[in-house]
Amino acid sequence: MKEYRLIGKRLPRIDARDKVKGRALYTDDISMPGMLYGLILRSPYAHAKIVKIDTSRALKLPGVKAVVTGEDTAKVKFGVISRSRKFIDEYPLAVDKVRFIGEEVAAVAATDPDAAMEALDLIEVEYQELPAVFDPEEAQKPGAPQIHEHAPGNISREHHMKKGDPDRAFKECDLVREDTFTTQSAIHAYMEPRAALASWDLTDKLMVYTSTQTPYYVQQHLGRTLGMNPDNIRIIKPFVGGGFGGKSDGLSAVEFSAALLSKHAGRPVKIVCSRDEEFTAARRKHPASITMKTGVKKDGTIVARQSRAILDGGAYCSLGPLTTVLMGTFQTLPFRFEHFQYDGYRIYTNKPPCGAMRGHGGPQVHFAQDAQLDMIAEELDLDPVEMALKNGLKTGDESAAGFKIVSSGFAECLRKVSEAADWQDKKRTEKNDPKKAYGIGLGCGGFPSGAGFYFNKTTSAHSSVIIKAGEGGGLSVLTGASDIGQGSDSVVCQIVAEVLGLPIEDIHITSADTEITPPDMGTYSSRVTVAAGNAALNAAKAAREALFKVVADKFEASPDDLLAEEQKIFVKGSPEIYTSFVDAVNLYQKKNQGSPLVVKGSYNSPDPLSPTYSFGAYICEVEVDLRTGELTVLRYTVGHDCGQPLNPMSVEGQIEGCISMGMGYAISEDLRFDGGQTLNPSFLGYAMPTANQMPKIEITHVVTDDPHGPFGAKETGEGSLDPVAPAIVNAVYNATGVRIKDLPITSGKILQGLKDKDR
Amino acid sequence: MEKELLELTVNGEVQEVAVKPNDTLLEVVRDNLGLIGTKEACGVGECGACTVLMEGRPVLSCLTLALDATEQEVTTIEGLSTGEDLDPIQESFIQYGAVQCGFCTPGMILTAKELLGRDKNPDEAEIREAISGNLCRCTGYAKIVEAVQAVK
Numbered sequence: 001m002k003e004y005r006l007i008g009k010r011l012p013r014i015d016a017r018d019k020v021k022g023r024a025l026y027t028d029d030i031s032m033p034g035m036l037y038g039l040i041l042r043s044p045y046a047h048a049k050i051v052k053i054d055t056s057r058a059l060k061l062p063g064v065k066a067v068v069t070g071e072d073t074a075k076v077k078f079g080v081i082s083r084s085r086k087f088i089d090e091y092p093l094a095v096d097k098v099r100f101i102g103e104e105v106a107a108v109a110a111t112d113p114d115a116a117m118e119a120l121d122l123i124e125v126e127y128q129e130l131p132a133v134f135d136p137e138e139a140q141k142p143g144a145p146q147i148h149e150h151a152p153g154n155i156s157r158e159h160h161m162k163k164g165d166p167d168r169a170f171k172e173c174d175l176v177r178e179d180t181f182t183t184q185s186a187i188h189a190y191m192e193p194r195a196a197l198a199s200w201d202l203t204d205k206l207m208v209y210t211s212t213q214t215p216y217y218v219q220q221h222l223g224r225t226l227g228m229n230p231d232n233i234r235i236i237k238p239f240v241g242g243g244f245g246g247k248s249d250g251l252s253a254v255e256f257s258a259a260l261l262s263k264h265a266g267r268p269v270k271i272v273c274s275r276d277e278e279f280t281a282a283r284r285k286h287p288a289s290i291t292m293k294t295g296v297k298k299d300g301t302i303v304a305r306q307s308r309a310i311l312d313g314g315a316y317c318s319l320g321p322l323t324t325v326l327m328g329t330f331q332t333l334p335f336r337f338e339h340f341q342y343d344g345y346r347i348y349t350n351k352p353p354c355g356a357m358r359g360h361g362g363p364q365v366h367f368a369q370d371a372q373l374d375m376i377a378e379e380l381d382l383d384p385v386e387m388a389l390k391n392g393l394k395t396g397d398e399s400a401a402g403f404k405i406v407s408s409g410f411a412e413c414l415r416k417v418s419e420a421a422d423w424q425d426k427k428r429t430e431k432n433d434p435k436k437a438y439g440i441g442l443g444c445g446g447f448p449s450g451a452g453f454y455f456n457k458t459t460s461a462h463s464s465v466i467i468k469a470g471e472g473g474g475l476s477v478l479t480g481a482s483d484i485g486q487g488s489d490s491v492v493c494q495i496v497a498e499v500l501g502l503p504i505e506d507i508h509i510t511s512a513d514t515e516i517t518p519p520d521m522g523t524y525s526s527r528v529t530v531a532a533g534n535a536a537l538n539a540a541k542a543a544r545e546a547l548f549k550v551v552a553d554k555f556e557a558s559p560d561d562l563l564a565e566e567q568k569i570f571v572k573g574s575p576e577i578y579t580s581f582v583d584a585v586n587l588y589q590k591k592n593q594g595s596p597l598v599v600k601g602s603y604n605s606p607d608p609l610s611p612t613y614s615f616g617a618y619i620c621e622v623e624v625d626l627r628t629g630e631l632t633v634l635r636y637t638v639g640h641d642c643g644q645p646l647n648p649m650s651v652e653g654q655i656e657g658c659i660s661m662g663m664g665y666a667i668s669e670d671l672r673f674d675g676g677q678t679l680n681p682s683f684l685g686y687a688m689p690t691a692n693q694m695p696k697i698e699i700t701h702v703v704t705d706d707p708h709g710p711f712g713a714k715e716t717g718e719g720s721l722d723p724v725a726p727a728i729v730n731a732v733y734n735a736t737g738v739r740i741k742d743l744p745i746t747s748g749k750i751l752q753g754l755k756d757k758d759r
Numbered sequence: 760m761e762k763e764l765l766e767l768t769v770n771g772e773v774q775e776v777a778v779k780p781n782d783t784l785l786e787v788v789r790d791n792l793g794l795i796g797t798k799e800a801c802g803v804g805e806c807g808a809c810t811v812l813m814e815g816r817p818v819l820s821c822l823t824l825a826l827d828a829t830e831q832e833v834t835t836i837e838g839l840s841t842g843e844d845l846d847p848i849q850e851s852f853i854q855y856g857a858v859q860c861g862f863c864t865p866g867m868i869l870t871a872k873e874l875l876g877r878d879k880n881p882d883e884a885e886i887r888e889a890i891s892g893n894l895c896r897c898t899g900y901a902k903i904v905e906a907v908q909a910v911k
C-alpha cells in the first residue's frame with residue numbers, strides 16, 4: 001500500500017476535545033428564548049379506534065400553550081421508503097385509529113415540563129378497543145384482525161428472488177439440511193434519546209434541530225406531512241449520541257410534534273423522549289423466523305440455498321420493506337450459491353414498528369447461515385474454516401443476489417484469524433471437566449458499502465461536498481453527511497487535508513444543516529465513508545486543480561508537475577520553488593476578480609446495489625459452566641477487510657462496538673412482550689453488555705485496495721456486527737454440544753439443551 | 760411547588776439557585792447552571808451518563824436531589840479541568856479513541872477520575888469493574904479501558 005501523511009494513521013477525532021470537555025452540544029443541550037417543553041401522549045391500547053379526543057381541560061391548565069392531535073394535522077401519511085405508496089402507511093400523529101401501545105396520539109407544549117406532564121393526564125381520549133394480533137403466524141390466518149386496510153392477510157411486504165433451480169439442485173447434493181432459526185426483538189438503545197427543537201420565523205420558515213441520521217429525509221418528510229415546501233424547512237443536526245439505524249426513519253413523531261406545537265404556540269418547542277418511550281415506542285430490529293435449506297457436496301462445496309423468512313414487522317412499515325429484501329440478499333454474502341431462492345414475508349402485528357438496525361437484516365440471517373454451515377461441516381467431518389474458504393466470494397465474483405465483488409479479503413481474513421486464534425488446536429480442546437467446558441466457533445460476514453439508491457424520488461447525487469477557501473488558508477468543508485458518533489466528520493476532514501497537503505486543524509467542517517450543506521442521503525446502510533468520502537475527495541481534487549492552475553501559471557510549470565504538501569504548493573523535484581497555500585488561495589482570488597475559491601464534488605454509486613463490499617471472519621471463544629449454564633465470552637479474534645482503513649483506531653472502534661452490540665444480541669438483549677405491552681422497557685431490564693462482561697478483542701486489519709473506495713476504503717460500521725452472534729452460537733455448540741437455534745442464548749436454554757442431550 | 764433558595768458549590772464556585780424540593784441535581788446543573796456536559800440518558804439511575812462527583816465520589820445526579828447536594832463539593836465534567844486545559848484522563852480519552860458519539864463520555868471520565876484518585880495503577884479488571892455502571896453503546900469499552908489504563 002502507498003504511504004500517506006494522514007490516511008491510515010491513528011488520528012484522534014476532530015470533535016473529541018469538545019466531547020471530553022462536555023462542550024459538544026446535542027439537541028437537548030440547546031435552548032431558545034421563550035422555549036416551551038413538549039411531551040407526547042401515547043396510546044395505551046394495541047389496537048383501537050379513536051372515537052373522540054377532548055383537549056379542552058389540558059388547554060386550560062396554566063402554563064400550557066398548545067395541544068395538538070391528529071385532527072390538527074394535514075392528515076398526510078409518511079413512510080421513509082416513499083417510492084411505493086404501499087409503504088407510506090403512518091400518520092405522524094394518529095388519525096382515527098391506533099395500532100400499537102405507545103403510538104403517538106397527541107402532544108402538548110407548556111412553559112415547564114411539570115405542566116406539560118400534568119396536561120398529558122388532562123387530555124381525554126375515548127378509545128374503542130379492537131381485537132389485536134401480536135404473532136405474525138396468527139396475523140396471517142383468515143379471520144385475524146386486519147391492521148391496515150391496504151394489506152390483506154396483514155402482509156406488509158413480500159419479496160421473492162430466485163436464481164437457478166434449487167429444487168433440482170438439491171437432488172444432486174450429498175447433504176441437504178433444513179433448519180428453522182428464530183430471533184428476538186432487539187433495539188438500538190443509542191445513549192442519546194431522540195430529541196427535537198423546532199421554531200418558526202415570521203416568514204413561515206421552520207427550523208428544527210434534531211437528533212437524526214438523515215436530515216435531508218427529515219426535511220422532505222416534514223414538508224410533505226406539514227403540507228409545505230421542504231425548501232422552507234431548515235434541519236440542523238447537532239451532535240448526535242448514537243443512532244445505529246434508530247434515527248434513520250426520515251421522520252419521527254418527535255420532530256413532527258415539536259414543529260406543529262411550535263406553529264400553534266408561536267414559540268420554540270423542544271421535545272426529548274424518555275428512556276421508557278425509547279424502549280416502548282421507538283423503532284427496533286425485526287424479530288424473524290428463518291427456515292433455511294442448504295445443499296452441499298461431500299467436499300463442502302455449497303450448491304443450493306432455499307430460505308423463507310417471516311418478519312414480525314410491528315404496526316407500520318418504517319424501513320421494513322427493505323429489511324424484507326435484505327434478509328434475502330444478505331444471505332448471499334460472503335458465500336457463493338449456484339442456486340438460490342428466497343421468500344420473505346413481513347407481517348403487520350400490533351406491536352411497535354420494526355425498522356433498520358445496524359446490519360439491517362444481516363444479523364438475523366447470518367446467525368442462521370453460519371449456525372447451519374457449522375452443522376453441515378460437522379456432519380461432513382469438515383473444518384468450518386476450510387469450508388468457508390472453499391465457498392467464499394473472491395474478487396471478480398458476483399453473489400447470487402448480484403453483488404459485484406470488486407475486492408475481497410475474505411480468504412485472508414479466514415486464514416489470519418484461524419492462525420491468530422490457534423483454531424486448529426483449540427477446536428480439539430478436550431472436554432473432560434464435568435464443571436465447565438471451553439468452546440470455539442466461527443462467524444463470517446460481508447456487507448455493502450452503502451446502498452446505491454435514494455428511498456425517495458430525487459435528482460440529487462448520493463453525496464456532495466462543498467469546499468470554500470478562506471483568505472487565511474483555512475478551508476470550510478460543507479457536507480450533508482451526518483456524523484452520529486461514528487466519526488464521519490473526522491474522515492471527511494482527513495481526506496480533504498490529505499489531498500491538499502494541509503494539517504487537519506485547517507479544515508473546518510459543517511455537517512448536516514440543510515440550509516447550508518449540500519444534499520446527502522445521510523447515515524445509513526454503511527455508506528458514508530465511501531459516498532461522502534468520495535465526494536470529499538472529488539471536491540478536494542477540484543480545489544487542488546483550481547489552485548494548481550494559478551500556481552502553474554506563476555511558475556510557468558505544468559499543473560501536473562505540482563505537489564501540495566506541508567501547506568505549500570511546489571514543483572516536483574524542486575522544493576525550493578513553491579508558494580504557500582495561503583498565497584495560492586489569494587493568487588486565485590486575484591486572478592478571478594476576487595471571487596472566492598468555492599468548489600464542489602459529488603458521488604453516485606456506480607452500481608445500483610452498492611459500489612463495493614466489506615468482509616470479515618470472527619472467531620469466538622467461550623466457557624460454559626455446565627452446572628448452571630452460565631456463559632462467559634472469553635475472546636474474539638477478528639479479521640476484517642474494510643479495504644484501506646482510513647483511520648485504524650476508528651475502524652477498531654466500530655468493530656469493538658459491534659462486538660458488544662452483537663454479544664448483547666446473542667446472549668442477553670431481548671424486549672419481551674405481554675401482548676402488545678413491553679415488559680422490560682429499561683436499561684436494566686434490557687441488559688446490554690457492561691464493561692466487565694466484555695471479552696478480549698484482537699483485531700487484524702486485512703488491507704485490500706478497493707477500486708471504488710476513497711483511498712481504497714470500504715465500510716466497517718455495520719458488516720462488523722454480522723459475524724458476532726453466530727461465532728458465539730457455534731462456540732457454545734463446540735463447548736457443550738447444545739445447538740441454539742433461537743436467540744438469545746440464555747443459561748436456561750443451555751441447561752435444557754444439556755438435559756435433552758443426556759436423555 | 761414552592762421554590763427555595765439553595766447554596767451549591769459547583770466546580771469550586773458557590774452558586775445560589777432557586778429549586779423545587781423535588782428538583783434533581785441533574786436538572787439543576789443542566790437547567791439552572793447551564794452545565795450541559797452532564798447528560799441524561801435514562802433519568803432513573805441505570806446508565807451512569809449523569810455521573811458527577813460529590814466530595815470526589817461519583818454519584819448519579821438524576822437520582823440525587825439538589826437539596827441533598829448542599830454543603831458538598833460538586834464537580835461536573837466542566838470542572839475537571841480549567842479553560843483550555845485537559846485533565847490527563849481527558850487527554851487519554853482523545854488519544855486512545857475512547858470517544859465516539861460522546862454521550863457517555865462525561866460520566867465515564869468522572870467515574871474513571873475517581874478510580875484513579877484512589878488507585879494510581881488499577882489493573883484491567885478493576886477498571887472494568889469501576890466503569891461497569893456506565894453504559895456505552897458505541898465503543899464496546901475496549902478503548903475506554905485502554906485510555907484509563909494509559910493514564911500515568
Ligand code: FES
Pocket residue numbers: 798799800801802803804805806807808809810819820821822
Ligand atoms: S441518567 Fe442518571 S443514571 Fe442514567
Ligand code: FES
Pocket residue numbers: 191241242485857858859860861862863864894895896897898
Ligand atoms: S461513545 Fe457513544 S455511548 Fe459511549
